[in-house]
Amino acid sequence: MATIELQVSSLLPETAAETFIVNAGDPFVHEIRQGQTVRIVDLEGNQAVDTLFYNAHDYADRYSAQDTIRAQGNLYLTTGTRIISTESNVLLTITADTCGRHDTLGGACAQESNMVRYAIEKRYMHACRQSFLRGLQNWKHGMEKRDITSNINFFMNVPVTPEGKLTFEDGVSEAGKYVELRAEMDVLMVISNCPQLNNPCNAYNPTPVQILIWDAHVQ
Numbered sequence: 628m629a630t631i632e633l634q635v636s637s638l639l640p641e642t643a644a645e646t647f648i649v650n651a652g653d654p655f656v657h658e659i660r661q662g663q664t665v666r667i668v669d670l671e672g673n674q675a676v677d678t679l680f681y682n683a684h685d686y687a688d689r690y691s692a693q694d695t696i697r698a699q700g701n702l703y704l705t706t707g708t709r710i711i712s713t714e715s716n717v718l719l720t721i722t723a724d725t726c727g728r729h730d731t732l733g734g735a736c737a738q739e740s741n742m743v744r745y746a747i748e749k750r751y752m753h754a755c756r757q758s759f760l761r762g763l764q765n766w767k768h769g770m771e772k773r774d775i776t777s778n779i780n781f782f783m784n785v786p787v788t789p790e791g792k793l794t795f796e797d798g799v800s801e802a803g804k805y806v807e808l809r810a811e812m813d814v815l816m817v818i819s820n821c822p823q824l825n826n827p828c829n830a831y832n833p834t835p836v837q838i839l840i841w842d843a844h845v846q
């Protein structure tokens with residue numbers, strides 16, 4: 628698979644069954660039924676959308692970065708990527724992508740990583756792991772800290788150098804760019820729309836994203 632596979636969707640926003648706005652710093656938790664398609668729109672550009680996926684009928688079966696990377700033989704997620712779970716189920720497939728670069732190596736920002744990466748006084752700044760926890764608590768299905776494992780960072784640019792080093796770079800996304808995924812089974816999607824103010828991945832300016840969901844019969 629090539630590194631970047633740009634693909635425009637044929638789905639029209641006016642035919643979406645549901646539409647949501649998620650502000651920066653907010654979590655968003657929603658079930659995506661088998662056959663439904665979800666689109667995440669980077670409304671203002673250069674936003675990082677940290678996302679967890681689970682089998683909706685067994686939350687212990689959840690997104691596996693390792694298996695997803697191994698199955699496609701590539702570190703980056705783009706059109707054609709199959710999102711694979713820890714039990715080797717295909718949770719979703721990326722069916723459209725106008726950004727072309729999504730990370731799954733960098734992890735979600737945390738108070739601890741803010742201290743290590745930036746400065747000790749950054750400890751009190753809001754981070755994605757807190758948003759994930761808030762989302763899971765509001766979901767009220769007994770999920771907690773141990774359920775936050777590997778995640779995808781949609782629209783985030785974390786290139787790997789020829790020497791194998793990870794670098795956090797300016798985002799490559801722009802206003803209106805989107806990624807679209809078709810659910811291959813019933814999944815739970817947990818988003819933290821990143822509040823990070825210290826990382827160039829979102830141009831130091833966290834902004835809202837839009838979520839659209841189409842029912843299977845529309846496609």
Ligand SMILES: [Zn+2]
Binds near residue numbers: 675754822823
């Ligand atoms: Zn974050």
